[in-house]
Amino acid sequence: MLTTPKKLAIASAAFVALAATSSAALAQKKYDAGATDTEIKVGNIMPYSGPASAYGVIGKTAEAYFKKINAEGGINGRKINFISYDDAYSPPKTVEQARKLVESDEVLLVFNPLGTPSNTAIQKYLNSKKVPQLFVATGATKWNDPKGFPWTMGWQPNYQNETQIYAKYILKEKPNAKIAVLYQNDDYGKDYLKGLKDGLGAKAASMIVMEESYEVSEPTIDSHIVKLKSTGADVFVNITTPKFAAQAIKKNAEIGWKPLHFLNNVSASIGSVMKPAGFEAGQGIISSAYLKDTSDPQWKNDAGMKAFDEFLTKYFPEGNRIDGSVMYGYTVAQGLAHVLKASGDNLTRENVMKQAASIKNLELGGLLPGIKVNTSATDFAPISQVQLIKFKGETWERFGEILGADATN
Structure with a gap:
């Protein structure tokens, strides 16, 4: 059968449209180090040993939460590769571990590193490398400085x-x-x-x-x-x-x-x-x-607490339910999952920070009623409400x- 010029033009237009659609789809996927079609590398530093080792359970809880995320299909189809190192609450060790995460492991971001002295020691380094130092586990006021340190963001009330x-x-x-x-x-x-x-x-x-x-x-x-x-x-x-x-x-x-x-x-x-x-x-x-107390019977039938208990049973049975750090680790991990999901296929460090600075009235199951997560380009303090x-x-x-x-x- 002969192909008419009209049919040829239609086929040609369809091919151009298909090519444009394909290239647009490809263009939508943007990655920095630590992100691929199948994986997102998340770095973390915790005092698993030393004088603040009681906080180490935060890292273990986050690890368990990301296992849950991965078991459920990951975030936008990508599995979280959570790499967590011990710094023994020693700032020189924190610096060493941060460099390892960025330069050897090539993580997309450093999430929830713990301690004010520890985070202070790595803040300039991570900002100079333009690597997100995201949702740091310390309430120091200085983490809310978008102009001076645009790659560092706090989490808890200051x-x-x-x-x-x-x-x-x-x-x-x-x-x-x-x-x-x-x-x-x-x-x-x-x-x-x-x-x-x-x-x-x-x-x-x-x-x-x-x-x-x-x-x-x-x-x-x-x-x-x-x-x-x-x-x-x-x-x-x-x-x-x-x-x-x-x-x-x-x-x-x-x-x-x-x-x-x-x-x-x-x-x-x-x-x-x-x-x-x-x-x-x-x-x-x-x-x-600002978090629900797991030992308080008033939350017995609360949907958020039921979800937390299900998580513990299935993914972190060794976790101490009445340790507030476990609820903290669970909630902040949910915060990161929200940001990564919102980042879609644009997994650049810049876009991760942009999404982290665009959170509006986010309610998480572990937060007390009435307390919501809010950020903006000029406000890097996600949670700013408490109750006595x-x-x-x-x-x-x-x-x-x-x-x-x-x-x-």
């Missing part, structure tokens, strides 16, 4: 905001308080301390009777607690990581010091702090929360309103 909230509570409930502060002698501890002073304002100088710092290398902080008690303070602001938080609560009970006790959110875990310290010793302690909690019996009880970034609403 430390200064948290202690500003405690300060406002103290000013209202105990205006004549004598405040003793114990803090870790690094950026993490100093950030919390600054928030407390800012919140107390002009009264900080007269109300704070002692600021006592400790080093992470110290085996025990008992002597610091005895020293703080000797001031006669009736309010104790406890800015410590889990190991030292449990020691402080225990020692307070041993020496009979019963101030109004504020414990920073990063050590409010029942499994790794309150239980080891002894439930009786922790009665009345005030902290803050008080320890009673063997669990935390929430009280008051959801408090926002300005510590007043």
Whole structure:
């Protein structure tokens, strides 16, 4: 059969259209190192050993969550290759591991590395390499600096905001308080301390009777607690990581010091702090929360908690359900899954950061009702709301309103 010019033109147009469609489809797929048609390499650094090893379970939980994602088909058809290294909470080691992830493993991004000193040590390096340092596991205020460090983003509520909230509570409930502060002698501890002073304002100088710092290398902080008690303070602001938080609560009970006790959110875990310290010793302690407390029976029939329990049963049976770090790891891993899914087939580092900075009212099953994840190109603080909690019996009880970034609403 002869092909007419008209038929030839139609066939030719169809071929051009098909070629254009194919090239458009190919053009839509953009990859940087660490991403392919089948895989997304995600790097992570955790203190699996050392003084902050209680937090190591965060990395193990995230690993289990990505196993779940992979078992369910991955993200947009790609499996997560999660590469996690131990830095023992030592900044020089963090630098070494970050270089390994970027230069040897060639990961797409470094996700949820833990610790303020650790992240500080790698922030300039990762930003110079234009590698996302995404959802860092520390609430230091400095992670929200899109202009200065456009490749670094926090996750949890910031430390200064948290202690500003405690300060406002103290000013209202105990205006004549004598405040003793114990803090870790690094950026993490100093950030919390600054928030407390800012919140107390002009009264900080007269109300704070002692600021006592400790080093992470110290085996025990008992002597610091005895020293703080000797001031006669009736309010104790406890800015410590889990190991030292449990020691402080225990020692307070041993020496009979019963101030109004504020414990920073990063050590409010029942499994790794309150239980080891002894439930009786922790009665009345005030902290803050943005995640659901797994030990609270009120969430028994909650859909988010049921999904969390199903995840533990199937993918992380060895996980300690009442360790707050497990819920944290689960929730932040969901946050990354959201960003990677939104990135589609454009898995460039630039687009990953663009999607991370475009989160609108994201609700995750582990967050308290009313608390949502929001970011923008000028706001790199995904979660900026908390609720005060008080320890009673063997669990935390929430009280008051959801408090926002300005510590007043």
